[in-house]
Amino acid sequence: MLDQNQLSKSFGGKIRIRVGGLLVEKSKILLLKHQNLGPDGYLWLPPGGGVEFGESLIDALKKEFLEETNLTIEVGKYLFANEFINDPYHAIELFFEVKRVSGTLKLGYDPELPKNQQILTEAKFFSPEEIELIPDAAIHNAFNAAGERHKITDLRGLFTFKH
Numbered sequence: 001m002l003d004q005n006q007l008s009k010s011f012g013g014k015i016r017i018r019v020g021g022l023l024v025e026k027s028k029i030l031l032l033k034h035q036n037l038g039p040d041g042y043l044w045l046p047p048g049g050g051v052e053f054g055e056s057l058i059d060a061l062k063k064e065f066l067e068e069t070n071l072t073i074e075v076g077k078y079l080f081a082n083e084f085i086n087d088p089y090h091a092i093e094l095f096f097e098v099k100r101v102s103g104t105l106k107l108g109y110d111p112e113l114p115k116n117q118q119i120l121t122e123a124k125f126f127s128p129e130e131i132e133l134i135p136d137a138a139i140h141n142a143f144n145a146a147g148e149r150h151k152i153t154d155l156r157g158l159f160t161f162k163h
Helices: 004-011 057-069 128-132 141-145 149-154
Strands: 015-025 028-035 042-045 048-050 072-086 089-102 120-126 157-162
Touching: 015 057, 015 072, 015 149, 028 057, 048 057, 057 072, 057 089, 057 120, 072 141, 120 128, 128 149, 141 149, 141 157
Parallel strands: 015 089, 072 157
Antiparallel strands: 015 028, 015 048, 028 042, 028 120, 072 089
């Protein structure tokens, strides 16, 4: 598994454009656990990832979802943008509603990282009650901006988190 220094070399020192999908089924939202991110040593994030040069946001989100979750999705409406700045990281993230088209949830991988150094460790649907129990520092900061975390799909606009 990658440590903080290796993560910084892979993803730090540049602006990274990311796309994320909020998949809600039966009032539960899908999150992926990433080891070695955040102050608590792990971070729960919606599925998604970096957009490559020449790749559309929609194509990138579909690709990332399939790689990380084994799910084929349909991308719905655009929700909000999140800018995260915490040296050495600077990410601009665009979030969309998504719906499952096919597939069975299975934890996938991040192709940007070597197979023996993956940071994805768990995929789970969280109920509104369960999502509130995740420590603030261990969940994507946009959830905390929503007030009640399960209402993240109600967010609109730009949110900037600078540490």
